[in-house]
Amino acid sequence: MIDFVNYFINGALVGLLYALIAMGFVVIYRASKVFNFAQGELVVFGGFIVWWMVASLGLPLSIGIPLAFVAAALFGLLVERVFFSRLAGESVFAMVMVTIGLLILIRGLILVLFGPQVRSFPIIFPLQPVIIGEILIPRSLLIGGAITVIVGFGLSWFFNRTRAGLRMTAVAEDHQVALSMGISVKRSIAFAWILGAVLSTLGAIIFLSGKSLNFLASDIGLAALPVALLAGFEAIAGVLLAGLIVGIIQGLVTAYLDPIVGGAIGTVFPFIIMLLILFIRPTGMFGWKTIERV
Amino acid sequence: MDPAGVFATSFERDQALIRTRGQWVALVLFLIALVVLPHVLGPRLVAISTNMLIMAVVVVGLQINMGYAGQINLGQAAFMGVGAYATGALAIKFNLPFWLSIPLGGCAAAVFGFIFGLSAVRIKGFYLALTTIAAQSLFHFLILNLPQSWFGGSNGLTLEPAQIFGFSFVSETSIYYLCLAATAAMVLGAYGIVRSRHGRAFVAVCDDDVASGLMGINVVRTKATAFLIGAFYAGIGGALWAYYVRFVAVDQFTLFHSIWFIAMVIVGGLGSITGALVGVFVIKAIQESFVTLGPSIVAEFPSLGGDVVFALMNVFLGGIIAAFLIFEPRGLMHRWNILKRSYRLWPFPY
Numbered sequence: 001m002i003d004f005v006n007y008f009i010n011g012a013l014v015g016l017l018y019a020l021i022a023m024g025f026v027v028i029y030r031a032s033k034v035f036n037f038a039q040g041e042l043v044v045f046g047g048f049i050v051w052w053m054v055a056s057l058g059l060p061l062s063i064g065i066p067l068a069f070v071a072a073a074l075f076g077l078l079v080e081r082v083f084f085s086r087l088a089g090e091s092v093f094a095m096v097m098v099t100i101g102l103l104i105l106i107r108g109l110i111l112v113l114f115g116p117q118v119r120s121f122p123i124i125f126p127l128q129p130v131i132i133g134e135i136l137i138p139r140s141l142l143i144g145g146a147i148t149v150i151v152g153f154g155l156s157w158f159f160n161r162t163r164a165g166l167r168m169t170a171v172a173e174d175h176q177v178a179l180s181m182g183i184s185v186k187r188s189i190a191f192a193w194i195l196g197a198v199l200s201t202l203g204a205i206i207f208l209s210g211k212s213l214n215f216l217a218s219d220i221g222l223a224a225l226p227v228a229l230l231a232g233f234e235a236i237a238g239v240l241l242a243g244l245i246v247g248i249i250q251g252l253v254t255a256y257l258d259p260i261v262g263g264a265i266g267t268v269f270p271f272i273i274m275l276l277i278l279f280i281r282p283t284g285m286f287g288w289k290t291i292e293r294v
Numbered sequence: 295m296d297p298a299g300v301f302a303t304s305f306e307r308d309q310a311l312i313r314t315r316g317q318w319v320a321l322v323l324f325l326i327a328l329v330v331l332p333h334v335l336g337p338r339l340v341a342i343s344t345n346m347l348i349m350a351v352v353v354v355g356l357q358i359n360m361g362y363a364g365q366i367n368l369g370q371a372a373f374m375g376v377g378a379y380a381t382g383a384l385a386i387k388f389n390l391p392f393w394l395s396i397p398l399g400g401c402a403a404a405v406f407g408f409i410f411g412l413s414a415v416r417i418k419g420f421y422l423a424l425t426t427i428a429a430q431s432l433f434h435f436l437i438l439n440l441p442q443s444w445f446g447g448s449n450g451l452t453l454e455p456a457q458i459f460g461f462s463f464v465s466e467t468s469i470y471y472l473c474l475a476a477t478a479a480m481v482l483g484a485y486g487i488v489r490s491r492h493g494r495a496f497v498a499v500c501d502d503d504v505a506s507g508l509m510g511i512n513v514v515r516t517k518a519t520a521f522l523i524g525a526f527y528a529g530i531g532g533a534l535w536a537y538y539v540r541f542v543a544v545d546q547f548t549l550f551h552s553i554w555f556i557a558m559v560i561v562g563g564l565g566s567i568t569g570a571l572v573g574v575f576v577i578k579a580i581q582e583s584f585v586t587l588g589p590s591i592v593a594e595f596p597s598l599g600g601d602v603v604f605a606l607m608n609v610f611l612g613g614i615i616a617a618f619l620i621f622e623p624r625g626l627m628h629r630w631n632i633l634k635r636s637y638r639l640w641p642f643p644y
């Protein structure tokens with residue numbers, strides 16, 4: 001029984017981590033209508049910026065991490081300036097394909113700048129787990145989960161209640177319409193990428209704290225995909241619930257089904273969930289019902 | 295457009311792929327060049343050419359699926375892998391000859407692709423692309439977790455060389471000719487498909503699926519057919535790969551390979567079979583020249599280190615993909631057509 005509770009809680013916290021990464025997808029989608037295939041690469045890039053600031057340059061955490069966020073924001077802005085500002089008003093297809101190009105490009109950039117070696121990521125959150133009775137909880141995931149919940153509700157408020165957020169929501173509805181209403185699509189996309197890069201860096205800090213880092217860590221981007229899909233690409237707070245659901249299911253499946261099937265079902269199960277969602281309810285739990293059906 | 299003085303006087307002439315004597319000459323010269331190529335070039339270049347031929351089959355399939363029918367497919371490498379594994383298993387378990395196991399491998403991939411194409415019943419656009427990502431990870435999971443006696447699990451499959459009438463395709467040159475024959479047949483088939491009623495239905499569905507539905511095209515069936523054909527091509531490519539490398543493993547068919555295939559289609563030009571071939575050639579040539587020139591660049595600038603050159607290739611190619619989408623979304627083939635047109639019209643502007 002205590003095992004079950006352990007798996008349950010850890011699954012939920014891992015799910016919240018997925019939710020944070022998935023928020024990167026959702027934020028970029030919610031402000032620019034672009035599905036960002038390079039999300040995992042953004043996370044790794046953010047991770048490397050933090051590693052570079054803290055471990056390589058030797059800055060203290062209190063200076064290094066804010067600086068890393070600023071650097072990530074600048075990187076997001078750069079991506080928008082170089083690639084997406086030229087595509088504003090063009091088809092969404094082209095923009096999404098550009099993110100596929102970005103995936104290759106950022107991966108190459110990471111290898112050029114930081115090399116393929118495995119680096120040890122600085123320990124941002126204390127390593128010793130929180131122990132309640134017989135339940136063992138990794139501290140970084142616990143703190144990360146709390147941050148995720150706060151960020152999730154904050155962003156949800158921003159996009160649904162403030163004027164600036166609603167403007168971006170209009171961009172996500174339709175670029176042409178937003179343009180004709182006098183909304184700057186370019187500025188919205190720029191903000192989307194800045195926010196996406198900063199969120200990815202935050203995700204990297206929580207995901208990687210005290211672990212090893214190399215360019216292969218970008219797989220988490222794909223692992224977070226089912227979460228974004230279950231919530232619906234427009235729902236920011238919904239990502240939290242979807243993350244919990246996917247994380248708990250994955251945790252339990254890994255614990256109880258893996259020995260039967262012979263391993264790795266935990267990593268593939270989110271994709272099975274994803275296929276089911278796509279077949280049963282493509283808009284996700286909280287997405288706008290705008291998906292055209294054939 | 296045709297050069298001046300070429301008039302189609304019958305429907306057959308209007309539909310013909312090769313319209314002028316010059317084009318016949320060019321085609322024959324090109325084919326002769328392909329045939330004599332292994333006798334002229336060194337073994338390494340022949341190996342690269344064989345690689346290009348195999349990829350050409352896969353990318354032509356992706357072109358039909360993505361360029362003509364407009365269905366983004368991020369699982370082409372998985373479909374290729376299914377073809378390779380099916381062929382490998384058939385050849386090892388049932389001792390099927392290669393001329394039987396290669397088409398069967400293609401069929402296995404086609405079935406796998408068709409299942410994912412069927413999701414077009416419910417969803418479209420990028421959501422459909424996401425199901426193909428799921429195909430990629432399901433493929434890995436299935437290969438690694440199905441009983442090891444079926445597909446070798448994480449050990450991979452090791453094949454005997456392809457054999458016919460006691461002759462076995464072991465040497466680089468012989469396998470090149472095998473791939474050349476298969477690729478030529480598949481590319482010819484692709485030209486046929488895209489100008490048949492199925493090909494025209496693909497283009498119609500790509501342009502506007504509501505309008506094409508109103509015109510009486512079965513939209514779902516068309517999309518599923520596109521996946522079926524695209525995956526069949528991928529499967530044939532994978533089967534050839536299996537006989538070429540004679541070792542099949544999961545990490546030869548990752549999501550990253552799928553992304554490279556998409557890059558080839560984009561650079562060559564969406565919606566053109568010739569474009570797919572051009573894209574394969576250009577991207578593969580750039581990759582290989584980076585690999586070849588890499589050591590000498592490192593020797594020149596030792597501070598760079600060997601990994602950097604490979605990484606720079608990724609930066610360069612990622613940049614190329616983005617640049618093509620921004621500046622020339624219709625790819626190299628479109629540029630070529632513009633050039634040809636202005637040459638034919640010269641000295642008049644139109």
